[in-house]
Amino acid sequence: MKRITAIAIVALAFLVTAGSALAQGHAVKATVPFDFAVGDSRLPAGTYTISSADAGTSTALVIRSDAGNTTILAVASANGKQSKTGKLVFDKYGDQYFMREILSPNAEMNLQLPLSKAEKRIEQQEAILQDSNKEQVFVAFNEVR
Numbered sequence: 001m002k003r004i005t006a007i008a009i010v011a012l013a014f015l016v017t018a019g020s021a022l023a024q025g026h027a028v029k030a031t032v033p034f035d036f037a038v039g040d041s042r043l044p045a046g047t048y049t050i051s052s053a054d055a056g057t058s059t060a061l062v063i064r065s066d067a068g069n070t071t072i073l074a075v076a077s078a079n080g081k082q083s084k085t086g087k088l089v090f091d092k093y094g095d096q097y098f099m100r101e102i103l104s105p106n107a108e109m110n111l112q113l114p115l116s117k118a119e120k121r122i123e124q125q126e127a128i129l130q131d132s133n134k135e136q137v138f139v140a141f142n143e144v145r
Helices: 002-023 117-129
Strands: 027-032 036-038 041-043 046-055 058-065 071-078 087-093 096-103 134-140 142-144
Parallel strands (some): 036 096
Antiparallel strands (some): 027 142, 046 058
16 A cells, blocks of 8 residues: 555656656657566567656656557666666566666666566575576667757
8 A cells, every 4th residue: 555655646746747857858768679577567569768757765757658558657766877878777587578777878867676576576486496597688778858
């Protein structure tokens, strides 16, 4: 229940500040060549626009497909990393991809997404089997103005 309330508050904060965030250039566009997960949502391969708005201690993300058939809301936090190029970072386990980070030359878009339940479960299974096949995959993006 607390998680639902927190998501609702972040969503409201995003809706209030979405226009100014996009006007400030807090959006990126990337073509992801594989199906992937963000939180508990599965997204098909395609081109996505990711926009952000600061909501206090966390950042609200809207991930929208250019095909117009998928829009999700996610919560991320600043990760303090620096990047000279824009890229999305995915954790890969077998044939499953999980979005983990957004790294951008724009410091306000250097964000980390929390581990989903599915990704935590995979990590636990691999720890039990002592067989980690985790990889990181990078997808370049362009900033949207």
